[in-house]
Amino acid sequence: MPSLTTFEDVAAAAKRLNGHANRTPVMTSRALNDDLGAHCFFKCENLQRMGAFKFRGAFNALSLLSDAQRKAGVITFSSGNHAQAVALAAKLLGVKATIVMPKDAPAAKMAATRGYGGNVVLYDRYKEDREQIARGLAEKGGLALIPPYDHHDVIAGQGTAAKELIEETGGLDALFVPLGGGGLLAGSALSAKALAPACAVYGVEPAAGDDGRRSFHSGAIVHIDPPRTIADGAQTQHLGNLTFPIIRRDVTDVITATDAELIAGMRFFAERMKLLVEPTGCLGFAGARQMCASLAGKRIGVILSGGNVDIDRLGALLQT
Amino acid sequence: MPSLTTFEDVAAAAKRLNGHANRTPVMTSRALNDDLGAHCFFKCENLQRMGAFKFRGAFNALSLLSDAQRKAGVITFSSGNHAQAVALAAKLLGVKATIVMPKDAPAAKMAATRGYGGNVVLYDRYKEDREQIARGLAEKGGLALIPPYDHHDVIAGQGTAAKELIEETGGLDALFVPLGGGGLLAGSALSAKALAPACAVYGVEPAAGDDGRRSFHSGAIVHIDPPRTIADGAQTQHLGNLTFPIIRRDVTDVITATDAELIAGMRFFAERMKLLVEPTGCLGFAGARQMCASLAGKRIGVILSGGNVDIDRLGALLQT
Numbered sequence: 001m002p003s004l005t006t007f008e009d010v011a012a013a014a015k016r017l018n019g020h021a022n023r024t025p026v027m028t029s030r031a032l033n034d035d036l037g038a039h040c041f042f043k044c045e046n047l048q049r050m051g052a053f054k055f056r057g058a059f060n061a062l063s064l065l066s067d068a069q070r071k072a073g074v075i076t077f078s079s080g081n082h083a084q085a086v087a088l089a090a091k092l093l094g095v096k097a098t099i100v101m102p103k104d105a106p107a108a109k110m111a112a113t114r115g116y117g118g119n120v121v122l123y124d125r126y127k128e129d130r131e132q133i134a135r136g137l138a139e140k141g142g143l144a145l146i147p148p149y150d151h152h153d154v155i156a157g158q159g160t161a162a163k164e165l166i167e168e169t170g171g172l173d174a175l176f177v178p179l180g181g182g183g184l185l186a187g188s189a190l191s192a193k194a195l196a197p198a199c200a201v202y203g204v205e206p207a208a209g210d211d212g213r214r215s216f217h218s219g220a221i222v223h224i225d226p227p228r229t230i231a232d233g234a235q236t237q238h239l240g241n242l243t244f245p246i247i248r249r250d251v252t253d254v255i256t257a258t259d260a261e262l263i264a265g266m267r268f269f270a271e272r273m274k275l276l277v278e279p280t281g282c283l284g285f286a287g288a289r290q291m292c293a294s295l296a297g298k299r300i301g302v303i304l305s306g307g308n309v310d311i312d313r314l315g316a317l318l319q320t
Numbered sequence: 321m322p323s324l325t326t327f328e329d330v331a332a333a334a335k336r337l338n339g340h341a342n343r344t345p346v347m348t349s350r351a352l353n354d355d356l357g358a359h360c361f362f363k364c365e366n367l368q369r370m371g372a373f374k375f376r377g378a379f380n381a382l383s384l385l386s387d388a389q390r391k392a393g394v395i396t397f398s399s400g401n402h403a404q405a406v407a408l409a410a411k412l413l414g415v416k417a418t419i420v421m422p423k424d425a426p427a428a429k430m431a432a433t434r435g436y437g438g439n440v441v442l443y444d445r446y447k448e449d450r451e452q453i454a455r456g457l458a459e460k461g462g463l464a465l466i467p468p469y470d471h472h473d474v475i476a477g478q479g480t481a482a483k484e485l486i487e488e489t490g491g492l493d494a495l496f497v498p499l500g501g502g503g504l505l506a507g508s509a510l511s512a513k514a515l516a517p518a519c520a521v522y523g524v525e526p527a528a529g530d531d532g533r534r535s536f537h538s539g540a541i542v543h544i545d546p547p548r549t550i551a552d553g554a555q556t557q558h559l560g561n562l563t564f565p566i567i568r569r570d571v572t573d574v575i576t577a578t579d580a581e582l583i584a585g586m587r588f589f590a591e592r593m594k595l596l597v598e599p600t601g602c603l604g605f606a607g608a609r610q611m612c613a614s615l616a617g618k619r620i621g622v623i624l625s626g627g628n629v630d631i632d633r634l635g636a637l638l639q640t
Contacts, residue, residue: 274627307594315635
């Protein structure tokens with residue numbers, strides 16, 4: 001069993017991110033609270049640098065590289081937001097970054113990754129193994145591999161969003177977190193257990209790819225084929241060796257949301273809160289909606305993980 | 321010459337609004353600032369209650385009604401946001417509200433006005449005179465008329481957004497404000513002159529309806545036909561008797577923006593800042609963009625006046 005990331009790692013990451021990551025706002029909707037009969041606090045990581053929480057983990061991990069590693073450069077594989085995050089963090093720290101991206105990643109994410117100076121290598125997510133490609137290139141070029149979630153420093157960085165949310169709201173009864181590979185959920189659970197021990201923590205993943213739920217309930221990491229869902233940031237095939245044990249220990253339950261629920265969430269955020277949230281970013285809210293009957297009068301935290309959705313795609317999704 | 325609204329009225333309105341209006345966030349974009357070589361501060365009134373700055377003026381005006389006036393009810397005419405604002409303020413203060421709205425107002429604005437309990441009366445904006453209709457109904461029912469901009473307490477309320485912006489940023493070199501009938505611009509100019517006397521203040525109106533620019537330069541209020549522009553919140557036909565003298569005295573210049581510039585703004589806010597801003601709300605940013613060559617190194621305030629745009633309409637506009 002590997003040694004696990006701790007809340008002390010999260011707290012150290014928060015110090016490293018200070019002045020580099022945005023301390024994103026926590027927003028509320030009076031109309032929603034009246035509707036739910038609860039107090040819902042949205043941590044707006046769609047307003048984070050490069051548009052998603054991923055900047056936190058990437059910047060933390062790259063900050064901890066040795067001089068020799070920085071000189072050689074970094075490589076990662078990502079469906080999009082982690083790609084942009086590594087590219088931006090690398091640019092800020094003067095490091096060369098190579099990014100292995102699926103060729104059907106949203107155009108905005110690909111353009112932004114290249115815009116930050118990242119060297120993009122494309123692959124077919126339904127036929128090729130991105131980890132294999134990245135590991136091959138890493139070995140060949142002596143590059144440090146920064147995987148999107150199964151990495152201590154990435155998990156620690158991602159946990160800082162929930163830490164800020166809990167500190168700002170002064171305690172929560174429940175916290176809903178989008179779940180792909182588990183970096184955000186594991187980090188969030190560490191912060192919740194340390195700062196609000198009675199807070200229930202829920203991971204919410206796409207119904208089309210419920211490996212997280214099955215892993216959580218069976219006690220062993222379940223591998224699946226790439227799920228077909230609009231939540232492109234949560235099309236992961238399995239939890240990580242470092243994220244799973246934390247999730248299993250500190251998370252209350254893992255639940256799922258359908259694409260239709262994510263679309264309803266995007267519409268709610270756009271129409272009522274004037275915020276663009278990407279499909280993956282709506283997972284937490286969809287989970288909170290499902291459980292609202294049992295949350296009356298409670299203080300509910302929801303992490304909006306990102307806002308990187310092509311405008312044309314948003315229009316198309318909302319018309320379905 | 322009527323007596324003019326003063327900054328003291330704005331400061332008194334701010335006290336009245338405290339705890340009722342949102343103190344909306346001021347947002348920035350590092351990428352934009354790098355691009356412009358300036359510091360741009362966006363006052364996000366799209367995140368105000370009911371989605372626009374109009375709540376400030378309406379709540380201030382309704383707060384100042386006598387008991388007899390509250391009992392009789394209020395009436396207004398509006399292309400949308402002032403309608404919602406009066407309806408919501410009336411609901412909060414326990415007053416009945418009748419709203420005269422154009423029948424082609426955005427569906428979201430009409431639905432929200434009715435949702436707040438407003439009694440909606442429709443008219444044809446290209447054939448009928450809304451002020452005449454409203455005045456007729458007001459007389460018949462003994463209702464207090466709360467016009468959308470030409471009213472002391474409305475102007476004073478609208479000025480509180482710029483007051484907050486200047487207080488939070490600690491001073492500005494230039495301020496760009498959407499211009500329709502001039503309530504927001506007049507109120508903003510009062511705050512700027514009091515709190516940042518050297519700050520240049522620009523009103524920005526749709527190019528299709530440049531009555532404000534012509535009035536400002538000629539010294540007399542110019543009346544025009546209803547302009548055809550996507551900026552539905554600025555389809556006014558003339559400045560007001562109370563707003564014009566303040567604008568003429570305290571504003572630096574009035575400039576115009578095309579619909580294409582407003583669409584480019586909406587795309588920028590959605591893609592880069594994850595914010596929904598309605599066409600009218602992009603007027604200030606379009607003006608700032610036009611003048612950016614002369615604003616290098618400056619601190620620029622921009623009021624995003626509202627975010628009430630139908631999602632389907634947004635999609636259609638961004639595809640043009």
